[in-house]
Amino acid sequence: VRRFFMFRITKSEGVFFEKFEEAAEKVLECANLLFDLMTNYTDIGAKIKRIECLESDCDSYVHQTIEYLNKSFITPIDREDIFLIAKETDDVVDSIEAIAHRFAMYNVTSLRPEAIEFAALIPQSVEKLKDLMYEMKKMKKSKKISEIIIEINRLENVGDKMYRENMTKLFSEEDNAIEVVKWKSIYELIEKVLDNCEDVANIVEGVVMKHA
Amino acid sequence: VRRFFMFRITKSEGVFFEKFEEAAEKVLECANLLFDLMTNYTDIGAKIKRIECLESDCDSYVHQTIEYLNKSFITPIDREDIFLIAKETDDVVDSIEAIAHRFAMYNVTSLRPEAIEFAALIPQSVEKLKDLMYEMKKMKKSKKISEIIIEINRLENVGDKMYRENMTKLFSEEDNAIEVVKWKSIYELIEKVLDNCEDVANIVEGVVMKHA
Amino acid sequence: VRRFFMFRITKSEGVFFEKFEEAAEKVLECANLLFDLMTNYTDIGAKIKRIECLESDCDSYVHQTIEYLNKSFITPIDREDIFLIAKETDDVVDSIEAIAHRFAMYNVTSLRPEAIEFAALIPQSVEKLKDLMYEMKKMKKSKKISEIIIEINRLENVGDKMYRENMTKLFSEEDNAIEVVKWKSIYELIEKVLDNCEDVANIVEGVVMKHA
Numbered sequence: 001v002r003r004f005f006m007f008r009i010t011k012s013e014g015v016f017f018e019k020f021e022e023a024a025e026k027v028l029e030c031a032n033l034l035f036d037l038m039t040n041y042t043d044i045g046a047k048i049k050r051i052e053c054l055e056s057d058c059d060s061y062v063h064q065t066i067e068y069l070n071k072s073f074i075t076p077i078d079r080e081d082i083f084l085i086a087k088e089t090d091d092v093v094d095s096i097e098a099i100a101h102r103f104a105m106y107n108v109t110s111l112r113p114e115a116i117e118f119a120a121l122i123p124q125s126v127e128k129l130k131d132l133m134y135e136m137k138k139m140k141k142s143k144k145i146s147e148i149i150i151e152i153n154r155l156e157n158v159g160d161k162m163y164r165e166n167m168t169k170l171f172s173e174e175d176n177a178i179e180v181v182k183w184k185s186i187y188e189l190i191e192k193v194l195d196n197c198e199d200v201a202n203i204v205e206g207v208v209m210k211h212a
Numbered sequence: 213v214r215r216f217f218m219f220r221i222t223k224s225e226g227v228f229f230e231k232f233e234e235a236a237e238k239v240l241e242c243a244n245l246l247f248d249l250m251t252n253y254t255d256i257g258a259k260i261k262r263i264e265c266l267e268s269d270c271d272s273y274v275h276q277t278i279e280y281l282n283k284s285f286i287t288p289i290d291r292e293d294i295f296l297i298a299k300e301t302d303d304v305v306d307s308i309e310a311i312a313h314r315f316a317m318y319n320v321t322s323l324r325p326e327a328i329e330f331a332a333l334i335p336q337s338v339e340k341l342k343d344l345m346y347e348m349k350k351m352k353k354s355k356k357i358s359e360i361i362i363e364i365n366r367l368e369n370v371g372d373k374m375y376r377e378n379m380t381k382l383f384s385e386e387d388n389a390i391e392v393v394k395w396k397s398i399y400e401l402i403e404k405v406l407d408n409c410e411d412v413a414n415i416v417e418g419v420v421m422k423h424a
Numbered sequence: 425v426r427r428f429f430m431f432r433i434t435k436s437e438g439v440f441f442e443k444f445e446e447a448a449e450k451v452l453e454c455a456n457l458l459f460d461l462m463t464n465y466t467d468i469g470a471k472i473k474r475i476e477c478l479e480s481d482c483d484s485y486v487h488q489t490i491e492y493l494n495k496s497f498i499t500p501i502d503r504e505d506i507f508l509i510a511k512e513t514d515d516v517v518d519s520i521e522a523i524a525h526r527f528a529m530y531n532v533t534s535l536r537p538e539a540i541e542f543a544a545l546i547p548q549s550v551e552k553l554k555d556l557m558y559e560m561k562k563m564k565k566s567k568k569i570s571e572i573i574i575e576i577n578r579l580e581n582v583g584d585k586m587y588r589e590n591m592t593k594l595f596s597e598e599d600n601a602i603e604v605v606k607w608k609s610i611y612e613l614i615e616k617v618l619d620n621c622e623d624v625a626n627i628v629e630g631v632v633m634k635h636a
Contacts, residue, residue, distance in 0.1 A: 066418065067421060070418055070421040070422050071421070101376055104376070104380065105376055105379040105380050105383060106379070106383050107380065107383050107384050164525055164528070164529055167529040167530070168528065168529050168531065171529060171530050171531050171602070171606070172531050177389035177390075177392075177601035177602045177605065178383070178389045178392055178601075180601075180602055180605055181389065181392055181393060181396065181605060182383070184605065184609075185396075206490065206494055209491060209494040209495070210494050278630065279633060282630055282633040282634050283633070313588055316588070316592065317588055317591040317592050317595060318591070318595050319592065319595045319596050389601035389602075389604075390595070390599075390601045390604055393601065393604055393605060393608065394595070397608075
């Protein structure tokens with residue numbers, strides 16, 4: 001399972017990194033759109049539709065990556081890691097889409113300021129995820145890669161704290177049970193996106209260690 | 213990890229496919245019972261008990277498959293794929309059982325028509341899953357296999373849409389918060405079963421690609 | 425992937441088992457603290473902080489194990505199994521911490537007796553998990569190992585039943601929807617911890633089978 005030879009990437013091997021970069025760009029677009037939806041809370045239906053389209057594009061990249069993986073004899077990093085990075089990146093975008101859908105499904109008419117502040121972490125974390133995907137192919141020489149991973153972990157920790165604060169505020173201030181149900185669910189999903197980003201970062205960290 | 217020789221299955225290798233077929237038959241029985249429970253909403257306790265028994269039978273097949281896997285030197289498809297197919301099939305039946313239990317746990321006295329329509333997708337998808345298990349052993353020659361996988365994916369998409377429509381209806385029409393909590397949870401589980409079926413189909417798709 | 429030689433563990437290979445033991449000790453401390461928090465429901469904030477610290481210690485062990493794994497050429501059991509045991513043990517402690525946080529987040533002022541009875545299964549199951557970690561390195565000769573695994577499975581089944589009973593009681597007796605939301609969520613997490621313990625036990629069972 002381990003690879004001991006020099007880390008030189010051939011053109012066909014490089015395809016994996018390109019797919020990861022393309023997928024990450026789409027995830028970032030999705031994350032930015034979600035934040036735009038939340039800060040400019042109008043035309044919700046149309047904005048959700050655009051997020052759906054981007055999620056579907058991202059799906060295609062993931063599918064192409066796995067298809068390419070199943071046809072490749074040699075891979076630049078372990079097969080399992082390619083599979084996991086593709087799968088977990090897909091989870092990030094799925095969770096972002098899930099949040100967007102909730103605003104329509106739960107018939108949310110106005111946003112809580114603390115929800116917006118919390119969700120602002122999503123584009124920040126996904127931006128770092130995108131940087132990580134671009135650094136991966138030069139991991140042997142990259143000085144930035146561990147900084148990026150630490151930053152994604154830091155954002156997840158900040159998110160954990162905000163998640164708990166928002167929940168505490170929700171349960172101590174909101175009397176309408178249906179509102180509690182809606183926002184509890186949305187907060188859980190925001191926290192999940194940040195977790196998903198950290199999962200990708202942790203897999204990449206493992207890959208870097210193996211090649212160190 | 214890859215296998216390059218001709219895809220010929222010996223008798224002992226064939227055991228894996230038989231176990232998958234047997235497990236799938238039990239899952240289908242479970243799915244049909246759940247739908248029967250929902251359409252003939254009487255004797256709930258007895259019907260749940262029967263679903264529990266079938267889930268337990270299905271558990272045994274999964275356990276036998278993994279036990280057999282751990283003792284086998286040669287497998288007809290990658291070890292990880294056998295493990296994943298067994299595990300994800302188990303997830304399908306676990307989620308079906310979980311739905312059945314909810315009707316008792318949540319003290320549900322009458323069913324929503326849209327819930328029944330939504331849940332009708334479960335036996336449809338599991339029926340296809342069973343077909344898939346029977347086609348797997350002849351994957352090299354099977355023309356049906358990709359049709360089946362596409363159909364399972366299509367049913368998951370239909371389910372996604374119905375899930376969102378049912379949720380929107382629930383949150384816009386139901387004033388009783390406890391009813392909202394109950395049905396939100398049931399809808400999430402119905403959607404999960406369809407996701408679980410798609411997960412199995414996607415793993416089989418990967419297996420077919422590797423052997424193409 | 426399989427190992428056919430005699431099961432003799434070198435000093436450097438033994439590190440994996442030591443890390444599992446150390447992590448399990450921390451998980452048990454966490455489980456006991458959670459139960460103490462629930463039975464002596466005072467100083468909640470301080471008790472949660474201590475659980476957080478222990479969870480963070482446990483995280484370090486898991487991280488060290490995976491780091492060590494990525495640097496090791498030879499491992500006493502399959503690489504995937506080491507990774508999975510580390511990851512699932514982390515899930516146990518994460519779920520325990522999540523329960524503790526909920527008491528503060530949901531502003532829970534008094535505990536239900538049936539919740540305490542249910543949660544009492546957690547230290548019982550984690551105690552067995554710790555025993556399992558100590559038996560793993562002598563798996564060839566251990567007579568206790570299968571007893572322990574059976575006991576963890578039994579506790580999960582008992583938990584499943586209690587989970588359903590507690591939910592039934594909650595939905596039939598509680599009129600306050602927000603209380604229903606809180607306790608539904610806490611019960612789901614208690615059941616999840618017992619599931620996570622069973623997951624670890626099942627992986628170890630697979631490891632034992634491979635080496636039988």
